[in-house]
Amino acid sequence: MAEQAHQDTTRAGSTDLRLTVVYDNNPMKPGLQTAWGFACVVETGKTKVLFDTGGEGKIFLANLQTLGIDPAEIDRVVLSHFHYDHTGSLAEFLKKNPRVTVYVPKSFPEKIIEDIKTAGATPVAVTSFAELQPNIFTLGEIGGAIPEQSLAIRTPKGIAIITGCAHPGILTILQRAKSIFPDEPLYLVIGGFHLVNATKKQISEIIDGFKALGVQKAAPCHCSGDETRKMFSEAYGNDFYEIGVGGIIEVR
Ligand SMILES: [Zn+2]
Ligand SMILES: [Zn+2]
Known part of the structure; x- marks a missing residue:
């Protein structure tokens, strides 16, 4: 019984989630501009997080x-x-808004960190897994040639993962998430899966990996590639999101 009580405290609830893709190279809604890159606004009860910014400020x-x-x-x-x-x-x-904390992987270029400070914002270097706000987590910096952090949000349906480019490998990122949240379902994965140049066989293995990890819904965009989107669509059916700029996903 004591162990159960402990588990309840470590999982203090969950949060409804609303994701809006605000920058992507895949069109979705008329009136919005598409360009290579990714940015997403993550809204939970009290918090609005901007995950990545896309490339062109205008x-x-x-x-x-x-x-x-x-x-x-x-x-x-x-x-x-x-x-x-x-x-x-x-x-x-x-x-427009310097009153923000900006979380960057620890290995980030010093120049960008200085620019964040000069603008009046507060940079915070991320090394390992951390809860940034209630039920909003960074999976920590995952290394490789291009180190990267991904976000995890604990929703009522399970864990939602948001990736930028997935340079360390989308399955590596998901395995990290599973090791951090071993008893919770991986409900949704959205973002760049970095599979533009992948072969059908490689994409098929990635999809198998998603299924083995129990990922329930997939929303590949940005650098995932058209073939990846097609194959995920076939494999996931109604649980596939054809997402692009302006796309909104709500989890509650
Ligand atoms: Zn990249
Ligand atoms: Zn990218």
């Missing part, structure tokens, strides 16, 4: 405006990795 801010999202409402920024198509709009965003 496009990013125009899309936010069209979607009715005020930059001033954003509490926190999480940058997956330093590539321009994920961080390029940061300076433009911080001009």
Whole structure:
């Protein structure tokens, strides 16, 4: 019984989640601009997190405006990795709202960290798994040639994972998530899976990996590639999201 009580405290509830893709190279809703890159606004009860910023500041801010999202409402920024198509709009965003904490992988270029400080925002270096806000977690910096962090949100349906480019490998990221949350379902994975140049065989193995890890819903976009989206669509059926800029996913 004591062990059960302990488990209950470590899993203090969950949070409803609303994800809005605000920057992506896949079109979805008319009136929004598409360009290579990824950014997503993550809304939970009290918090609005911007995950990545996309590349071109003008496009990013125009899309936010069209979607009715005020930059001033954003509490926190999480940058997956330093590539321009994920961080390029940061300076433009911080001009609109410098009152944010910006979480970056520890290995981030010093130049970007200095620019964050100069803009008046607060950079925080991420090394390992951490809870950034209630039920919003970074999986920590996952190394490799291009180190990257991904977000995890504990929703009533299970864990939702948001990836930037998945440079360390999408299955490596999901295995990390599973090791952190061994007893909770991986409900949703959204973002770049970095499979643009993958063969059908490789994509098929990735899908098998998703199924083996029990991933219930998949929303590949950005650098996932058209073939990946097609194959996930076939494998996941109604549990596949054809997501692009302007796409909204609600989990409650
Ligand atoms: Zn990248
Ligand atoms: Zn990218």
